[in-house]
Amino acid sequence: MTTRHYTPVDALLINLDQALRTVFGQPATTGRANPATAAPPADPPPAARKRAGRLMRVNHTGEVCAQALYRGQALTARLDAVRGRMERAAGEENDHLAWCETRLKELGSHPSVLNPLFYAGAFTIGALAGKAGDRWSLGFVAETEQQVVQHLNTHLERLPVEDRPSRAILEQMREDEARHAADALAAGGARLPLPLRALMQGASKVMTRTTYWV
Numbered sequence: 001m002t003t004r005h006y007t008p009v010d011a012l013l014i015n016l017d018q019a020l021r022t023v024f025g026q027p028a029t030t031g032r033a034n035p036a037t038a039a040p041p042a043d044p045p046p047a048a049r050k051r052a053g054r055l056m057r058v059n060h061t062g063e064v065c066a067q068a069l070y071r072g073q074a075l076t077a078r079l080d081a082v083r084g085r086m087e088r089a090a091g092e093e094n095d096h097l098a099w100c101e102t103r104l105k106e107l108g109s110h111p112s113v114l115n116p117l118f119y120a121g122a123f124t125i126g127a128l129a130g131k132a133g134d135r136w137s138l139g140f141v142a143e144t145e146q147q148v149v150q151h152l153n154t155h156l157e158r159l160p161v162e163d164r165p166s167r168a169i170l171e172q173m174r175e176d177e178a179r180h181a182a183d184a185l186a187a188g189g190a191r192l193p194l195p196l197r198a199l200m201q202g203a204s205k206v207m208t209r210t211t212y213w214v
Contacts, residue, residue, distance in 0.1 A: 015071055019123070022067045023115050027094045034099050035172040036165035048160035053109030054212045055155050056166055059173070060100035061112045061211040062148065065122040066093040069144065072126025073137050082134045085187060089141070089180050096176070099169045106165070112211040138189030143197055145181035147204060149174055 021027040044052060070090035077083040104110060112118075129140040152174040159167055192200075 018071055023119050029094045029098050030091050032095050035168040039164040039168040042162050042164050044160045044162050049107055052160050052163045052166050053107035056100055056103050057109055057112055058208050058211050061115055063093055063097040064115045065118050068119045068122035069126035072123040073130040076127045076130030079134050092176050096173050103166055113214055135188055135190040138184040138187050139192050142181045142184040142189045143192045145177045148177045
């Protein structure tokens with residue numbers, strides 16, 4: 001089987017289409033069942049429902065950013081194996097994106113209006129990470145996913161106890177993200193310098209604090 005090589009214009013159009021699908025449409029998923037469907041139904045009181053909606057909005061934007069990061073890294077990855085790894089992980093992140101969006105609607109909430117801005121920023125960061133070399137790109141994936149796991153642990157503590165569907169989604173997301181981090185390290189990801197890890201944490205705080213409200 002021959003591998004198709006895309007021109008720069010092809011790559012631009014493919015990534016533009018993916019961006020529009022991620023932010024405004026319905027990107028392709030792997031077809032996995034939504035974990036929330038197996039959870040007991042929940043009807044939190046209004047205040048708890050509002051808090052859960054805001055937390056799930058943050059997680060939805062996080063998945064928008066994850067999609068952008070992986071697509072940016074896949075664009076500039078030097079090895080086909082690394083590019084394929086990024087694209088497979090992006091497919092699972094699409095599952096998370098769809099689950100979070102469904103839950104947002106069920107909670108009467110909405111995605112963040114800042115998603116286009118965060119997608120553009122995350123895509124740029126991902127492309128730059130890919131340009132730095134595959135070891136650093138994989139290390140960036142590992143560090144990102146490790147920070148996401150910590151973030152999800154915090155949100156699981158903050159979720160209303162009666163919101164079992166949202167909890168089921170976040171628990172499956174946490175399992176997937178931990179596996180993505182482990183896979184990236186096993187593939188040769190390099191440990192990122194402390195200043196860069198701190199910068200990533202700062203950028204994450206900006207995203208979570210803004211999208212919680214908008």
